[in-house]
Amino acid sequence: MAPLLSSLGLILSSLEAISSLHAGFSNAVIEQVRSNLIAIASQSWELGTAAEALTELDWPALSVFNASAIPPPYELDAANNASDVLKIATSTVSAKPSDSLALVANDGAVGDPASIGVAVLLANWTDSSDISYASAASEQLDYLLNVAPRTDSGAISQRSDQVQLWADFIYMAPPFIAYYGALQGGDNGTSLLQTAFEQISLYRDVLRDDDGLWRHVALGSWEDSTHWATGNGWAAAGMLRVLETLDHSSVASDFAEQSASLAQWIQEIISTAWQYQAENGTLLNTIDDPTSFPDSSGTALLASVTYRMAVYSNDTSLIPYADKAFQVIGDSIDENGWLRNTVDPETFDTPSAASSASPEGQAFVLLLQAAYTEYAQSVASGQVIPTSNSTSSSGSSNGDDDDSNILRRCRLVHRK
Ligand SMILES: *[C@@H]1O[C@H](CO)[C@@H](O)[C@H](O)[C@H]1NC(C)=O
Numbered sequence: 110m111a112p113l114l115s116s117l118g119l120i121l122s123s124l125e126a127i128s129s130l131h132a133g134f135s136n137a138v139i140e141q142v143r144s145n146l147i148a149i150a151s152q153s154w155e156l157g158t159a160a161e162a163l164t165e166l167d168w169p170a171l172s173v174f175n176a177s178a179i180p181p182p183y184e185l186d187a188a189n190n191a192s193d194v195l196k197i198a199t200s201t202v203s204a205k206p207s208d209s210l211a212l213v214a215n216d217g218a219v220g221d222p223a224s225i226g227v228a229v230l231l232a233n234w235t236d237s238s239d240i241s242y243a244s245a246a247s248e249q250l251d252y253l254l255n256v257a258p259r260t261d262s263g264a265i266s267q268r269s270d271q272v273q274l275w276a277d278f279i280y281m282a283p284p285f286i287a288y289y290g291a292l293q294g295g296d297n298g299t300s301l302l303q304t305a306f307e308q309i310s311l312y313r314d315v316l317r318d319d320d321g322l323w324r325h326v327a328l329g330s331w332e333d334s335t336h337w338a339t340g341n342g343w344a345a346a347g348m349l350r351v352l353e354t355l356d357h358s359s360v361a362s363d364f365a366e367q368s369a370s371l372a373q374w375i376q377e378i379i380s381t382a383w384q385y386q387a388e389n390g391t392l393l394n395t396i397d398d399p400t401s402f403p404d405s406s407g408t409a410l411l412a413s414v415t416y417r418m419a420v421y422s423n424d425t426s427l428i429p430y431a432d433k434a435f436q437v438i439g440d441s442i443d444e445n446g447w448l449r450n451t452v453d454p455e456t457f458d459t460p461s462a463a464s465s466a467s468p469e470g471q472a473f474v475l476l477l478q479a480a481y482t483e484y485a486q487s488v489a490s491g492q493v494i495p496t497s498n499s500t501s502s503s504g505s506s507n508g509d510d511d512d513s514n515i516l517r518r519c520r521l522v523h524r525k
Pocket residue numbers: 169170171175176177178
């Protein structure tokens with residue numbers, strides 16, 4: 110009797126879990142968001158972020174979240190061609206002057222051009238006929254490691270003209286350094302993986318506050334000590350990409366300790382941030398300043414990290430917050446596929462003007478959809494079992510996830 114009851118309980122909780130899933134954003138919405146992103150992404154960090162978002166959403170087998178993504182195939186199938194990602198790599202490398210080590214010349218930011226480096230490494234790996242990608246990637250690495258200014262502790266500056274650390278750097282440079290190392294293999298590859306981890310650790314030493322949130326900018330001629338939502342998103346999402354790269358590299362077992370640290374450092378950001386979530390699911394631009402304005406960009410990025418971390422750690426306790434965030438992001442995408450209520454990505458502290466959109470915000474919607482898709486697949490396959498609380502979240506819009514619906518699905522299963 111007991112085993113039967115407990116397996117019935119398991120079936121019930123799995124059904125409850127599956128019934129709590131929503132469908133994600135529709136293909137039509139995602140298509141508009143994607144084409145708007147491609148139309149307006151122009152700055153180095155926007156292009157790097159766009160390339161990553163397109164990889165995760167459209168070519169997930171090639172993203173570091175897939176256990177068999179490293180290394181990629183030497184030749185891409187017609188159906189898995191990563192064409193939009195490789196286009197960003199190709200146009201960047203062909204525009205790069207030969208006297209620039211960085212992928213984008215005279216950018217001012219150290220890390221931002223490197224964000225395109227992951228796509229350039231993918232282009233190199235899958236197109237042996239063109240050596241310009243390999244040299245562009247290795248020059249970019251050389252610039253980061255050997256030319257850019259550093260703090261006394263060794264943290265690579267985010268600015269080229271002074272030593273200044275920005276939370277944004279974590280999404281821009283360490284994922285490239287780690288991917289480079291994972292592809293390179295051998296002792297040099299291992300040492301790059303370690304470098305990616307150490308840079309994160311050095312940044313965290315400077316930017317993290319006691320509650321786990323990160324300040325935006327420290328050192329140099331000016332500082333931004335606020336807990337910027339997008340900055341915390343850059344830090345958490347960048348750490349997550351490095352974590353996945355370490356875990357899916359051939360030397361994952363040597364990095365177990367670093368991986369555990371990264372998972373904890375990501376978790377402390379998201380678990381603190383969601384404590385400040387507004388009633389309708391949004392985060393404020395300065396997470397813990399109630400006088401700040403709502404920001405859908407940072408909300409989307411942190412929600413994407415939250416879905417990914419639930420799969421990574423099999424801990425769904427923050428999913429109700431992510432589901433609420435998902436709902437408000439859906440409500441913030443207008444009928445033409447533009448994410449509204451974003452922070453102006455150039456000022457950091459004012460809302461975007463009514464006439465302008467945030468390229469990074471558009472990319473964060475795609476990252477959110479990709480993360481949610483992986484989460485939903487993990488729940489559907491029984492790999493992750495959500496706490497029953499997620500059922501009551503606002504993620505599914507038509508409100509038919511009540512007990513009678515669960516029972517109805519139960520009966521369907523019993524009939525099989
Ligand atoms: C990872 O990619 C491989 C192809 O390289 C694919 O067969 C597999 O289904 C992917 N795994 C997941 C979890 O998507």
